[in-house]
Amino acid sequence: AQTVTQSQPEMSVQEAETVTLSCTYDTSESDYYLFWYKQPPSRQMILVIRQEAYKQQNATENRFSVNFQKAAKSFSLKISDSQLGDAAMYFCACHGNEKLTFGTGTRLTIIP
Amino acid sequence: DAGITQSPRHKVTETGTPVTLRCHQTENHRYMYWYRQDPGHGLRLIHYSYGVKDTDKGEVSDGYSVSRSKTEDFLLTLESATSSQTSVYFCAISETTYEGGRNYGYTFGSGTRLTVV
Numbered sequence: 715a716q717t718v719t720q721s722q723p724e725m726s727v728q729e730a731e732t733v734t735l736s737c738t739y740d741t742s743e744s745d746y747y748l749f750w751y752k753q754p755p756s757r758q759m760i761l762v763i764r765q766e767a768y769k770q771q772n773a774t775e776n777r778f779s780v781n782f783q784k785a786a787k788s789f790s791l792k793i794s795d796s797q798l799g800d801a802a803m804y805f806c807a808c809h810g811n812e813k814l815t816f817g818t819g820t821r822l823t824i825i826p
Numbered sequence: 827d828a829g830i831t832q833s834p835r836h837k838v839t840e841t842g843t844p845v846t847l848r849c850h851q852t853e854n855h856r857y858m859y860w861y862r863q864d865p866g867h868g869l870r871l872i873h874y875s876y877g878v879k880d881t882d883k884g885e886v887s888d889g890y891s892v893s894r895s896k897t898e899d900f901l902l903t904l905e906s907a908t909s910s911q912t913s914v915y916f917c918a919i920s921e922t923t924y925e926g927g928r929n930y931g932y933t934f935g936s937g938t939r940l941t942v943v
Contacts (some may be wrong), residue, residue, distance in 0.1 A: 718868075720868075747929045749931065749932075757914065757936065757937050758934070758936060758937075759869075759916065759918075759932075759934035761931050761932070761933075764930075764931055766928075805868055805869065809920075809929050809932075812857065812874070812876060812882075813859075813871060813874065813884070814859070814871070814918070814920070814932055815871070816861075816868040816869040816870070817868055818866060818867060818868040819868050
């Protein structure tokens with residue numbers, strides 16, 4: 715079984731500043747993938763970033779980057795130069811054994 | 827996303843009635859999933875399919891059944907709807923290669939808001 719824990723129900727950040735969202739996970743799979751998804755008020759689930767567990771290098775996508783600590787089973791998301799359009803729910807998720815398991819989400823507010 | 831559509835977008839139904847939600851994909855992906863989203867719980871897996879007529883249960887499968895008679899369609903049925911099944915339902919498809927099982931991410935439909943009164 716897989717579990718994903720997001721311990722920050724809500725976060726806020728000033729526009730143009732940097733914010734880090736936390737995520738820990740647990741899985742018995744040796745081959746797994748980690749994701750961050752964004753869900754704006756439109757309800758659409760949008761893939762932000764993907765990390766392959768066998769790769770030590772942290773994934774980056776423009777202003778989004780992760781800090782993947784495999785031994786600690788930690789997978790945090792850093793958003794740099796925060797923009798108003800980043801306001802959304804963010805979900806951490808773990809894919810293993812054919813299934814994707816989600817955390818409970820962090821609601822990110824951007825303060826103008 | 828253009829590769830996956832869900833219908834209907836919204837539905838209100840009465841307790842005890844059967845309800846079927848449809849998910850259609852044009853990507854020819856092997857894996858299809860049904861999730862429900864509730865406040866404080868994130869998305870939880872109901873059922874998933876790894877091929878035509880091949881399905882398996884997720885963590886919240888009680889009260890739900892699924893069918894997949896074609897690669898492109900995955901149906902979720904609430905046999906007798908209850909108020910606890912009021913939720914937003916998402917379908918997802920997954921691009922996983924047959925060789926090595928590499929996963930390239932999940933694509934989600936726009937969701938169905940189901941209200942059981």
